[in-house]
Amino acid sequence: MKPTDASTLIASGDLGSLERTAAGYLIVGEEVYWHRKIIEHLSKLYPNGAENLSGEETTWEVLKDNLVQPSFFGPSLWVVRDAQALLGNKEVPAIDRVSPGNCLVLSCPVKENPAQKAFLEAWDRLGGVVVNAATPSFGDAVRWVESLLKSEQLKISREAAELLVNIAGRSMDRLEQEVTKIVLYMGPAAGVPSLRPRSVGPQIVLACASQDPEKTAFGFVDAVAQKNTAKANSEFQDLQSRSSSAILAISLLASHFALMWRAKEAVQKGVSQAALPKALGVHPYLAKKALLQSRSWSFRELEKAVRLLLAVDEGLKTGAMDAERAIDYLLAGICKG
Numbered sequence: 609m610k611p612t613d614a615s616t617l618i619a620s621g622d623l624g625s626l627e628r629t630a631a632g633y634l635i636v637g638e639e640v641y642w643h644r645k646i647i648e649h650l651s652k653l654y655p656n657g658a659e660n661l662s663g664e665e666t667t668w669e670v671l672k673d674n675l676v677q678p679s680f681f682g683p684s685l686w687v688v689r690d691a692q693a694l695l696g697n698k699e700v701p702a703i704d705r706v707s708p709g710n711c712l713v714l715s716c717p718v719k720e721n722p723a724q725k726a727f728l729e730a731w732d733r734l735g736g737v738v739v740n741a742a743t744p745s746f747g748d749a750v751r752w753v754e755s756l757l758k759s760e761q762l763k764i765s766r767e768a769a770e771l772l773v774n775i776a777g778r779s780m781d782r783l784e785q786e787v788t789k790i791v792l793y794m795g796p797a798a799g800v801p802s803l804r805p806r807s808v809g810p811q812i813v814l815a816c817a818s819q820d821p822e823k824t825a826f827g828f829v830d831a832v833a834q835k836n837t838a839k840a841n842s843e844f845q846d847l848q849s850r851s852s853s854a855i856l857a858i859s860l861l862a863s864h865f866a867l868m869w870r871a872k873e874a875v876q877k878g879v880s881q882a883a884l885p886k887a888l889g890v891h892p893y894l895a896k897k898a899l900l901q902s903r904s905w906s907f908r909e910l911e912k913a914v915r916l917l918l919a920v921d922e923g924l925k926t927g928a929m930d931a932e933r934a935i936d937y938l939l940a941g942i943c944k945g
Contacts, residue, residue, distance in 0.1 A: 610741040612712040616643035623649035630737045631648045632703065634691075636721045637741030641780035646739065647687055650711065654685040656858035657891040661686065664692035668701050675706045688719070689873075693724040702730030717741075717915075746891065748771075749778045757808060760813045762794060764808040770893045771810050775817045775826060789816045811857075828857055829864050844935050847925045848926040855924055862917045868902035870897040871895060916941045 614635070621626045623646065633650075635643050651658045661671075664686060674686060688694065691714035700723070706712060715788045716722055721738070723731070728738070744752060752770045764772075776786045790808060794814050828843035847857055870888055879887050885895040902910070918936045923929035929937070 611636070611738040613620070614639075614646060617737070617739055618645060618649060623653075626653050626709075629653065630710055631706040631710075631734050632714070632731065632736035633739055634714045634716070634721075634731060634736060635741050636716045636718065636723075637739075637743070638717055638719055639780055640717050640821040641718055641784070642739070646741075647702045647713060647715070650685055650713065652662070654711075656684070657672050658685045658687040661689050662690045663690040663695075663714075666694070668694065671712070672701070672705075675710050675712055675859060677702065677707060677710075685713065685875050686710065687715065689715050692716040692718050695724075695727065698871040700724060700727050702727055703736075704736060711784035712724055712736075737885065744777065744778055744780065746773060749773045749780075749783060752780070753783055753787060756784070757790065758805065760787075760791045761805045761920075762791065762808050763805040764790075765810070767812045768808055770891070772813045773815055773880055774891075774893055775813070788818050789818075814827060815858055827914050829860050831943060832939070833864060833868065833904075835904065835917045835943045837939050840939050840943060843941075848931075849880045853933055855921065856923070857935070858921050862914060862921070865896070865910055865913050865917065867894070867898045867909070868905060869914070870906070871898040872902040872907065872910070875899060913942045 609644050617623065622630070630923070631649065635646060635647060637643075641764050659674075671686065674684070695714070699735060703712065704915060714769065719742075721728075725736075731738070741829070750766070750773050751919070753769045753772055754764055754766075766910065772786055773783070776782045790812060793812065794806060794808065803869065828840060828847055831840035831843050844854075844857065867888065867890065874884060874887050875881070881896070881899065884899060885892040888898070890898075905913075916938060920934050
């Protein structure tokens with residue numbers, strides 16, 4: 609059976625009334641935001657909210673007994689979290705009956721659907737729905753940011769939306785938080801509300817957005833590429849406070865300097881800015897950023913920086929340098945020349 613996209617399911621309104629809800633929802637995907645949103649929508653329909661169970665602690669026998677019981681005390685919503693623990697067993701009995709008024713949610717925050725073919729066929733006959741809650745693609749995340757701000761009478765430029773996703777990452781929870789910060793930053797419209805939405809540009813994003821904890825080297829790399837020693841030192845101290853390694857930071861720097869070299873070289877060979885992302889094999893925002901930053905560097909400076917990065921990387925891995933001294937030496941050599 610073909611999965612239904614989580615955002616499509618919520619937008620359809622099927623979770624807005626008991627008459628339109630399915631007998632069950634099997635939610636599969638690593639984006640826990642959608643799992644939570646679907647469960648929240650369903651919980652509002654049931655007088656007693658959701659009965660939460662753990663896939664590691666409950667059994668199919670308990671579930672089937674609860675689901676077939678008539679709902680004397682009103683509609684009942686059963687939510688099994690981490691249901692992949694149940695569905696991953698070799699022998700999974702099919703859920704073939706759910707009494708009217710009951711609804712079963714199997715929440716599996718994993719990438720691949722753990723349910724076997726026989727179970728899915730029985731789920732389909734029951735009228736159950738399989739929901740795709742995957743992490744959005746870069747493009748989908750950008751469009752989602754645009755739609756959230758549009759609902760707040762704000763229009764974000766495509767460049768600013770892409771910048772936000774690059775900084776904050778593709779986690780829906782994080783993006784929702786960042787959008788809320790932007791809305792608060794913009795404040796209410798002065799005077800009579802305008803029919804035209806107010807604009808949100810890159811500078812507003814930079815003023816509001818917090819970096820994804822998994823991408824904390826973003827600011828460090830940016831500062832080094834701009835030859836801003838003070839900011840680079842500050843960013844690296846932040847990296848250390850988050851237990852990020854110097855070797856990882858150096859690896860990301862080497863990758864970015866190589867990208868700047870390739871961008872500079874491609875343009876000199878006649879590659880247009882429009883064709884640059886495809887030539888480099890990166891997102892348009894990253895290609896544009898690498899090209900702009902490369903203009904402050906000669907090929908000789910880029911080569912020197914890459915050689916220095918390789919030398920420091922070797923020094924760290926052989927124990928000839930400690931992390932703090934290595935970064936100080938590196939920044940002095942790259943940013944100050």
